[in-house]
Amino acid sequence: MTTLTREPAHATATPARGNPLTGTRGLIRFILRRDRIKLPAWLLGITIFVFYYGAALPQLYQTPDDLRVVSQFTEGAVGALLSGPGYGLDNPTIESVIVGVYGLYFLLAVALMNILLVARHTRVEEQTGRAELVRASVVGRHAQLSATLIVALAANVGLSLLIAGAMAGADLDTSDALLFGAGVGAVGLAFAGVTALTVQVTEYSRAASGLAGAALGAAYVIRAAGDMITEGGSALSWFSPLAWSQQTRAYVDGRWWPLALSVGFAAAAAAAGYLLSGRRDVGAGLVAARRGHPEAAPWLRTPVALGFRLQRASLIGWGSALVALGAVYGGITKPIVDSYEDLPEEMVDVLGGDPTRMLDGYVSTMGLFDAILVGVFVILGVQTLRGEETRGRVEPVLATATSRWAWFGGYLGVLAAGAVGLLLLVGLAIGTATAISVGDAGYVLDTTASHLVYAPALLVILAIAALLFGFLPSATGATWAVLGFGMIIGFFGPIMDLPQWVHNLSPLEHVSRLPLDDLAWTPLVVLTVIAAGLAGAGLAGFRRRDLDTK
Amino acid sequence: MTAAIATSGLVKTFGSTRALDGLDLTVQAGEVHGFLGPNGAGKSTTIRVLLGLLRASSGRANLLGGDPWRDAVALHRRLAYVPGDVELWPNLTGGEAIDLLGRLRGGLNQARRAELVERFDLDPRKKGRTYSKGNRQKVAIVAALASDAELLLLDEPTAGLDPLMEVVFQDVINQMKAEGRTVLLSSHILAQVEKLADKISIIRLGKVVQSGTLTEMRHLTRTTIEADTTSPATGLDRLPGVHNLEAGDGRVRFAVDGQHLDGAVKALSQFGIRSLTSHPPTLEELMLRHYGDELAAAGNGAAGDSKDDGDNR
Ligand SMILES: Nc1ncnc2c1ncn2[C@@H]1O[C@H](COP(=O)(O)OP(=O)(O)OP(=O)(O)O)[C@@H](O)[C@H]1O
Ligand SMILES: [Mg+2]
Numbered sequence: 001m002t003t004l005t006r007e008p009a010h011a012t013a014t015p016a017r018g019n020p021l022t023g024t025r026g027l028i029r030f031i032l033r034r035d036r037i038k039l040p041a042w043l044l045g046i047t048i049f050v051f052y053y054g055a056a057l058p059q060l061y062q063t064p065d066d067l068r069v070v071s072q073f074t075e076g077a078v079g080a081l082l083s084g085p086g087y088g089l090d091n092p093t094i095e096s097v098i099v100g101v102y103g104l105y106f107l108l109a110v111a112l113m114n115i116l117l118v119a120r121h122t123r124v125e126e127q128t129g130r131a132e133l134v135r136a137s138v139v140g141r142h143a144q145l146s147a148t149l150i151v152a153l154a155a156n157v158g159l160s161l162l163i164a165g166a167m168a169g170a171d172l173d174t175s176d177a178l179l180f181g182a183g184v185g186a187v188g189l190a191f192a193g194v195t196a197l198t199v200q201v202t203e204y205s206r207a208a209s210g211l212a213g214a215a216l217g218a219a220y221v222i223r224a225a226g227d228m229i230t231e232g233g234s235a236l237s238w239f240s241p242l243a244w245s246q247q248t249r250a251y252v253d254g255r256w257w258p259l260a261l262s263v264g265f266a267a268a269a270a271a272a273g274y275l276l277s278g279r280r281d282v283g284a285g286l287v288a289a290r291r292g293h294p295e296a297a298p299w300l301r302t303p304v305a306l307g308f309r310l311q312r313a314s315l316i317g318w319g320s321a322l323v324a325l326g327a328v329y330g331g332i333t334k335p336i337v338d339s340y341e342d343l344p345e346e347m348v349d350v351l352g353g354d355p356t357r358m359l360d361g362y363v364s365t366m367g368l369f370d371a372i373l374v375g376v377f378v379i380l381g382v383q384t385l386r387g388e389e390t391r392g393r394v395e396p397v398l399a400t401a402t403s404r405w406a407w408f409g410g411y412l413g414v415l416a417a418g419a420v421g422l423l424l425l426v427g428l429a430i431g432t433a434t435a436i437s438v439g440d441a442g443y444v445l446d447t448t449a450s451h452l453v454y455a456p457a458l459l460v461i462l463a464i465a466a467l468l469f470g471f472l473p474s475a476t477g478a479t480w481a482v483l484g485f486g487m488i489i490g491f492f493g494p495i496m497d498l499p500q501w502v503h504n505l506s507p508l509e510h511v512s513r514l515p516l517d518d519l520a521w522t523p524l525v526v527l528t529v530i531a532a533g534l535a536g537a538g539l540a541g542f543r544r545r546d547l548d549t550k
Numbered sequence: 551m552t553a554a555i556a557t558s559g560l561v562k563t564f565g566s567t568r569a570l571d572g573l574d575l576t577v578q579a580g581e582v583h584g585f586l587g588p589n590g591a592g593k594s595t596t597i598r599v600l601l602g603l604l605r606a607s608s609g610r611a612n613l614l615g616g617d618p619w620r621d622a623v624a625l626h627r628r629l630a631y632v633p634g635d636v637e638l639w640p641n642l643t644g645g646e647a648i649d650l651l652g653r654l655r656g657g658l659n660q661a662r663r664a665e666l667v668e669r670f671d672l673d674p675r676k677k678g679r680t681y682s683k684g685n686r687q688k689v690a691i692v693a694a695l696a697s698d699a700e701l702l703l704l705d706e707p708t709a710g711l712d713p714l715m716e717v718v719f720q721d722v723i724n725q726m727k728a729e730g731r732t733v734l735l736s737s738h739i740l741a742q743v744e745k746l747a748d749k750i751s752i753i754r755l756g757k758v759v760q761s762g763t764l765t766e767m768r769h770l771t772r773t774t775i776e777a778d779t780t781s782p783a784t785g786l787d788r789l790p791g792v793h794n795l796e797a798g799d800g801r802v803r804f805a806v807d808g809q810h811l812d813g814a815v816k817a818l819s820q821f822g823i824r825s826l827t828s829h830p831p832t833l834e835e836l837m838l839r840h841y842g843d844e845l846a847a848a849g850n851g852a853a854g855d856s857k858d859d860g861d862n863r
Contacts, residue, residue: 203679204640292642294674296649306650313641392637396690399601399631399703400654403623547603549594550635 023139027147031121039155042113046106046184047162053098054170060497067092070101070495076358077336078365080227081329082491085243087232088252095173095251099180101492103250107242108216110159110188114152115212118195121148123205126282135282145196145277149270152192160185176250183245186262190241191216193269200276203284206384210317217321225328229335241265303402303410310388310411311381315418318377322370322426329366330433330447333359337438357516359438363430363447364513368490370426371454371508374419375461375483381415382465386476392550404543412466412535419458427451450514456527460507461486463534470541473548482507553612554579554701554732555600560609562595562756569595571756572609577734577749582727584747585736586837592756593736594634597705600734601631614701627656630694634706634736636686638678644689645674651693663696669718684710695722702726702733708742720745740833752837760836767836769808774829775815776803780822789814 032039061067071089079086084104088096122145125131131144163181168174191212198211219240226237237243244258244265299305337359385408388394397407431447434440465479472478486506489496493503503509507530510523555577562570570592577583587593598604600613602622611618616625638647645667652658667674670688681689687710694702708719716739723733723746737743743750744764751761760767772793777783783802787795791810796803806814818826 290677291675292646292677294643294645296642296646296653300646300650301653303654306654309642310639392633392635393639395598395603395633396631396636396651396693397654398603398622399626399629399633400651401623401627401656402654544605546605547598549598549603550637 020140020142021146023137023143024146024150027134027139027143028150031147031151035117035120035151039117039151042109042117043155043159043162046109046113046159047166049102049106050098050163050166051170053102054094054167054172057094057097060495061094061097064092067094067097070097077228077332077362080231081224081365081369084223084246085227085231085233085237087246087249093173093251095167095176098172099176099250100252103180103183103246104242106163106184107187107245108220110156110184111191111216111219111242114156114188114192115195115209115216117152117155118148118192119199119205119209119212121151122196123199123202123208127203127205132282141278142274145273149192149196153189156185156188156192159188173251176254179248179254179256180250182256182259183248183250186259186266187241187245189266190244190262190269193266193273196270196273197276200273200280206387214317214321217325221325221328225332228332303397303406304413306397306407307411307414310384311414311418314377314381314384315422318374318422319425322373322422323429325370325373326426326429326431327433330430330435331437333362333434334437336362359434359443360446360515363434363443364450364516366430366447367427367450367454367514368508368511370430370451371423371458371511372483372487372490374422374426374454375458375486377422378415378419378458378462379465379477379479379483381411381418382462382469382476382479385411386469386473389473389548390550394547395549398547405539408466408469408539408542412462412539415462416459419462420452420455423451423455423458424448446515449519453514453519453524454508454511456524456531457486457507457511459531460527460534463531463538466535466538467541468538470538470545473545552579552615553577555583555611555613555734557596557600557611558609560596560599560611561607562592562599562604563607568756570599570606570609573753573756573758575751575753575758575761577732579732580727580730581748582723582733582735582746584743584750585734585753586738586740586743586750587753591753593753594705595756596753597631597703597734597736600703601626628699629701629703630655630697630699631703632687632690632694632705632707634709636690638681638686638689640679641677643675643677644672644681644685647678647689648674648693648696652696655697655699658693658696659698663692666692666696666722669722670715682710684712684715687711688715691719695726700731702731702735704733705736706738707735708737708739716742740837744833750833764833768830771831771836771839772805772807773811773831774803774805775818775826776801776828777818777826778824779818780824783818783821786814786817789817 061070071086071092079089079101082104083101086100089100092100122131125134125144134144135141160178160181163184164174164177167177167180194215195209195212198215199205199208201211202208219242223233223237223240223243223246226234226240226243229236233243233247238247241262244261247258248255300309394407398404427448427450428444430451431444434447435443461479461482464482465476468476468478486508489498489503489506490508493509507527510527512518512520512523553576555575557573557575560570560573560575561568573592573596575585575596585593585596595604599606599611600618602618602620602625605619613625614628618625638644642650648663648667649658652663666672670692672685672688672692674689676685678686687707691707694704694707708716711719720742723735726733727746733746735743735746747764749761749763750767751758753759760770762770778801780800782800783797786792786797786802786804789806789810790813791807792814793805793807794803802818804814
């Protein structure tokens with residue numbers, strides 16, 4: 001904040017009347033100054049995984065046969081869902097496993113980095129009113145967006161080089177290292193462009209990054225659906241920016257041209273962003289806020305009602321997105337089962353026996369997959385609550401006859417109910433679509449159960465966030481680590497050869513994978529009890545601490 | 551009279567910052583109490599401790615006969631609060647926010663709500679972020695004043711209101727006073743405090759440095775006297791409590807401490823007073839005495855610093 005008012009002074013060094021880019025250089029320096037920790041942390045954090053896989057995989061899989069086990073794991077629909085088109089996995093090398101199995105997560109990470117980076121320096125600045133201070137000095141209309149995009153471009157190019165360098169540093173084959181790195185950077189650019197567009201549309205930074213996040217989700221769903229239909233990806237896959245990078249086929253049969261699509265897409269999205277930003281006022285969205293009710297609805301009278309009101313839009317958004325996702329993933333089960341039936345006999349044996357069991361495996365994986373998505377909803381919900389506190393909106397509420405217990409507990413209740421509701425909804429959606437697709441009504445119940453069974457584990461994640469909120473509120477975001485760990489163990493644990501106790505650390509690992517396994521009730525009860533205990537402790541902590549005021 | 555608010559030796563530390571440093575504040579039931587002090591003096595912190603939003607590090611606080619931290623919920627039914635920097639929910643209208651806050655307190659007076667919305671000329675149909683600063687402030691004021699609370703804690707309630715609305719606000723507070731409610735009014739607007747407050751406390755660096763009625767406080771400070779005398783006034787500089795004496799040409803001008811005013815005027819009358827004017831110190835002058843020290847101590851007003859709210863989204 002202190003540097004904010006000082007920095008634009010640099011911008012005055014290059015006066016140019018009417019130039020919409022005036023001050024861009026100063027703002028770039030300012031962004032780099034503000035992000036001097038965050039940005040390098042993201043870049044190094046992503047790069048380090050190349051080293052990690054480069055060092056760990058040769059240890060884990062010492063013979064080509066070991067590697068083949070991994071690639072078999074990623075065969076078929078589940079592999080397509082979690083990893084991608086799977087180029088080169090029939091004859092795997094360490095490099096093609098890194099690219100083909102884990103590569104997708106580099107793409108997701110870089111997309112997230114760019115969404116947050118662009119939103120942080122554009123819409124967040126506007127929403128907090130800081131942009132007004134900056135724009136009031138000698139700074140052109142497009143300077144802020146340009147500075148942000150230039151930093152994003154530099155970060156993505158830098159990341160591409162870092163990844164390529166890391167491949168070399170980890171003693172891996174470097175023939176397609178730069179192609180893989182560039183593929184990661186290209187996805188970053190694409191989502192920097194998307195975010196440059198979404199931040200123009202809405203006034204609220206959260207909604208802007210939410211929209212960009214939804215675009216990322218859609219890109220994921222489309223790619224996964226396309227890849228599940230045909231090995232190597234179908235035409236549908238090509239509608240997703242994530243697929244363009246995967247279709248470079250690095251370390252198999254590398255080609256650069258799909259990245260031209262990413263660059264073109266990024267440029268088009270950014271251009272649309274500029275166009276829109278030229279048409280609106282500082283701080284405003286494209287859609288003018290509508291007027292609302294002069295009085296509150298009669299039900300809006302309790303802390304629980306307030307919690308629900310604050311989460312309502314989010315619940316509707318998540319609900320519709322998950323139902324759409326469920327319809328897609330359930331609707332393509334038939335071609336997936338058919339593809340199993342075409343597999344040679346020995347292959348089916350390796351993959352667990354008869355083709356219907358394969359479908360059960362798919363359903364149980366979807367349960368875990370959707371549970372992790374709902375986990376994202378849960379953590380975002382607690383972070384919203386934290387935002388309510390730091391933005392000063394809790395203060396007037398707690399100055400009424402609302403106890404901290406009622407306010408926090410009520411909100412946690414809303415999130416818990418929301419999480420269970422979303423699991424039920426997406427389970428029903430996938431179940432119904434699957435039942436229709438394969439013509440077996442039994443899947444409605446099976447699939448719903450395979451989702452609902454994760455409710456206690458999600459409650460534990462909610463409770464961990466609540467505990468942090470109660471005792472270490474500024475560290476509430478650390479809950480992401482729990483979910484991320486659960487995801488890694490859940491998807492890749494079987495091929496990571498980790499000791500059992502490491503698996504046990506993830507709440508998601510204690511849940512029976514329905515309908516493959518039999519339902520074990522005890523872990524569910526234990527998880528629920530743990531969740532209640534942690535949440536209770538979090539509540540107690542919150543009642544004892546100072547409120548963070550604005 | 552009983553005390554609606556009584557604190558003694560209240561201390562609140564944030565890390566190494568001592569925001570409150572042994573604060574003694576008493577507000578009697580039924581009075582409007584002005585709470586003045588430079589930026590960063592600890593006014594908002596005091597009010598937040600009284601609301602049980604912050605927990606005092608040490609010292610005692612009593613609010614309406616209860617403990618502000620322990621009995622927060624029960625006490626909040628009987629009080630209403632206007633924060634200095636009002637934030638509204640972006641997707642709720644002003645009207646919805648007023649109703650919600652009122653209901654969470656245990657109900658609000660519909661007739662008074664309607665009257666206040668009218669008098670403050672507030673459009674309750676707008677969504678939170680589309681209000682201007684002054685209008686956001688009005689939403690919080692209406693939400694607080696539409697209740698039947700017996701105690702009002704107002705933290706710079708009119709920051710951002712235009713002069714017309716300021717007058718409406720003063721009217722409403724006077725009406726509240728007539729109804730026998732207690733008001734703690736933190737403010738930087740001296741004219742407002744002068745008009746409304748029965749008593750005033752001045753806080754500096756987390757301590758109350760002066761408290762009393764305006765008259766009492768004036769008594770504690772210097773009055774400026776200007777007089778024409780028939781014979782030249784001499785020897786006044788030897789009197790206790792006389793400062794800044796300027797004499798000559800049959801005119802004399804000096805400042806005198808409140809408790810020595812009587813002696814000084816008696817001495818002056820020996821020289822034959824032809825005309826006499828006296829200026830009691832204005833509230834500005836009272837304040838400047840304290841702010842002045844503050845500025846000197848802190849090397850030009852670096853005492854209050856705003857927290858950086860980071861870039862959390
Ligand atoms: N949460 C906090 N963490 C650290 N320091 C704080 C916190 N809240 C207040 N302070 C510090 O406590 C001191 C008193 O702040 P307070 O907000 O009470 O001042 P104030 O009298 O209301 O000032 P103003 O007139 O500017 O509103 C200041 O030095 C402030 O920086
Ligand atoms: Mg204050």
